[in-house]
Structure formats: C-alpha cells, structure tokens
Amino acid sequence: MTESLAITKFSDLANPTRFLALAARILPWLAAVTAALFAVGLYLAFTTQGDYQQGDTVRIMYVHVPAAWLSMMCYSVMALSAIGTLVWRHPLADVSHKAAAPLGAAFTLIALVTGSLWGRPMWGTWWVWDARLTSVFVLFLMYLGIIALNRAMDDPSRAARLSAVLILVGFVNIPIIKFSVNWWNTLHQPASVIRLGGPTIDGEFLRPLLVMALAFTLLFFTLHIMAIRNEIWRRRVATQRRMAARLAGRES
Template identity: 70%
Template sequence: MNENVTVTARLTALANPTRFLALADRLVPWLGGMAVAALAAGFVMAFTAPEDYQQGITVRIMYIHVPFAWLAMFCYTVMALSALGTLVWRHPLADVSLKAAAPIGATFTALALITGSIWGKPMWGTWWVWDARLTSVFVLFLMYLGIIALTRALEDQSRAARAAAILTLVGFINIPIIKFSVDWWNTLHQPASVFRLDGPTIHPSLLWPLLVSALGFTLLFLTLHLMAMRAEIWRRRVKAMQRMSARAAEARLMEGGSA
C-alpha cells in the first residue's frame, strides 16, 4: 500500500513541468551517452556479423531497417498512451508527450519505408509493392503527418490536444494490423522472426547485432523524445509570457486612453 502511494506521489510530482524539466536535464546526457555507445557497439557487431546464406551482404540493412520499423510502431504506442493520459487522466504533460513524439515517429516510419525499399529491390526485384505490411506502414506514416498537421492547425491548445488524442487512438487500430499483417494475408514481406511464441528463428550471430542496434535506436528515441518535450514546454512558457506581455501592454494603452 505504501509503495503504491509512493509511486502515485512520484507520478503526480512529474506532472509539474518544472520538476519534469529538472529530471529531463539529468536524464538526457545519460540516455544520449548510452544511445551512442549501444549504436556504436551494434554497428561494429553488424559489420562483423556473417553474411546471410541467401541474402548475402544485403542482409546488413536489416540492422537499421528492423529497428526503424519497430520504433515506428513503438513511438505510436507511446502516443496512444499519451492520448489516454490527455482524455482519461488529464495529465498536463500527456499532450506535450504526444506532440513531441509525432515528428520523431514520422521520421522513423519514413526511414523504415526508405530502407525497406532499398532492401526490397535486390530481394524482390521491385522497390515497392502494395502488399498488406507495406501499405499499412505507409498508412501509419500518413497518420503521423495528419496528427502533426492537426496539432499545428488549431490555435486553441486544449482543443488541439483533444482532437489529436482522439485521432491517435482511432489510428492505433493500425498497429496490430501492421504487426499481424504477414500472418493474416499472403504478402511478400517475411513473417516475424524475432518476437515469436516459439522463439526467434534468426541465428544468434545475426540476432545479437540486431538486438543491440535496436536497443541503441530505442535509447536514441527516448533521448530525442525528452529533448522534444523539454523544448515544447519552454515554447509554451514563452508563448504564455508573450500573451501576458501583450495583455499588459493593452491594459496600459487602455488606461492611458481613458486618462
């Protein structure tokens, strides 16, 4: 019971933007350093890993393409949880999290599509096919762009937050479609080979570089997300100060006119 109270108190404390900024200032350097170290180790392991017996050297693009694809879905999941925080729990930083994550997720999704096309050309003989996996990931990219546009189109911040949260939750139905599309439909894309109930089907010599690279990119996402949230909080504070300054100037003008 006391542990639950302590966790709740800590989460409530983080709802204070000032305390969150202080925590982000401490975490960002450490997360960034760990991301660089993990990515460096992952790239070294990737370039020293053996070639695939079928794909040859082209398999090396897997070490960036797969983490990009994973993070495209992971980032949207973070946004969906943030959307719940906005609509259900009214957490003051939930909207900040959603808005900060959207451009990062769009970038990872675009990189997944680009690297997937580069990988697909020698393997499939074409840059693109409208199969279930590729099409659903492309829809995810469009969802990211739509959420980014929506958060910037509405001037009222609270209305924009609610609208973006609703759109994010509606679009979350696409995440399981992406995940299970290769199982539900006959596609060119290979089925899941890492997260399987019966265990990974990739040889450990290829699996470990992939996992280390994925860890590095995940830490990079967390670093960028905290940095973007920090920038968004400061942007809103500056905007609030500008509004207060404008109102004060307007009040002084009205007092001067009445005098």
C-alpha cells in the same frame, strides 16, 4: 504504501517544472549511452557474417527492423499519452503525444526507405502494395495527419484533444501491421524475432540486431524527452508573451 509512493513519484514527474529538472539530469547520460550503443551496434553490423542466401544485404536489417519496431512503439507511446489527455486531461500528456509525432514519422520513413532498398535486390521490386507495406505506409500518413492537425490550431489544449481522438482511432492500425504477415499472403516475411516459440534467426544476426534495436529505442526516448522539454518551453514563451501583451494593453 508502495503504491501511494509510486503514485506520488508519477505525479511529481507529471509536474512540468519537475520534469524539466529531471530531464536536465538524465539527458546527458541517456545521450552518452545511446551514442555508445550505436558505436557497438554499427561495429557489429559491419563485422558479423553475411547470410548464406541474402549475402551482405542482411546488414540492411540492422537499421530497417529497429526503425520499423520504433515506428510502432512510438505510436503506442502516443496512444498512451492520448489516453492521458482524454481521461486525466493532463497537459504533460498533450505535450508528450505532440512531441512524439515527428519522431514517429521519421522512424517510419527510415523503415519504408530501407525496406524498399532491401526489397529491390531480394524481391526484385522497390515496392509492392501488399498488406505489410501498405499498412506501414498508412501509419506514415497517420503521423503526417496528426502533425498537420496539431499545427492547424492555435489553442494547444483543443488541438491535443482532437489529435488524441485521432491517435486512438488510428491505433487500430498497429495490430494490423503486426499481424498483416500472418493474416494475409504477403511478399514480406513473417515475424522471426518477436514470435511465440522464440526467435528463428541465428545468434550471429540476432546480436547486432538487438544492440541496434536498443540504441534506436534509447535514441527515441532521448529525443522524446528533449522534444517534450522544447514544447514546455514553447508554451511558457507563448504564455509570457500573452502576459506581456496584456500588461502593455493595461498600461496604454
């Protein structure tokens, strides 16, 4: 009974018109909570203590790490949507992975640039072709490739099927990014928050990091819902214009 209710609720959400109604209801709340979390996160990021070795550069972590987490989470959301496209052929799944790609590219860019700005004072170099940095750069290129593929084709459902295959093939990069610091000898440090045995960083740094990570995650979901809504509207405009052209053709 509970399962069938859950399935019904999910199917309701998968209906574009119901999705638009739900989006209109939750977006103001989501945006307000995101803004509040960013205010708290930024306050903590600049008021907590610096590290005894890294000094104040540890503050770069509060934007670098959440952006890097999101670059991988966004790709995972796209991979789930790609399964929705290929297995259930659901149009909302097509819209979901198309809308997420530019967001993922932006968060990956933030992670790469802030990582480089952190690397210069701490490692003495802006960039090094080690496993972690290279695999994240490959992720950035994957995002750009998926955006280009989506825009290269006029038929949205054909573009969605092709990009879904590309997304699922590219998903192999996500565990490579995550475990690159364990599998290879890299300049980048190994995981210190999401690891077996719990976080190894001090609470002083963990608190602002988690608040900023939550703020970034909610920002992603707010923008993703808005981008899905925009894409649904874009497709409705295209359909209505086609109908108008057909009507005009019949009348003439």
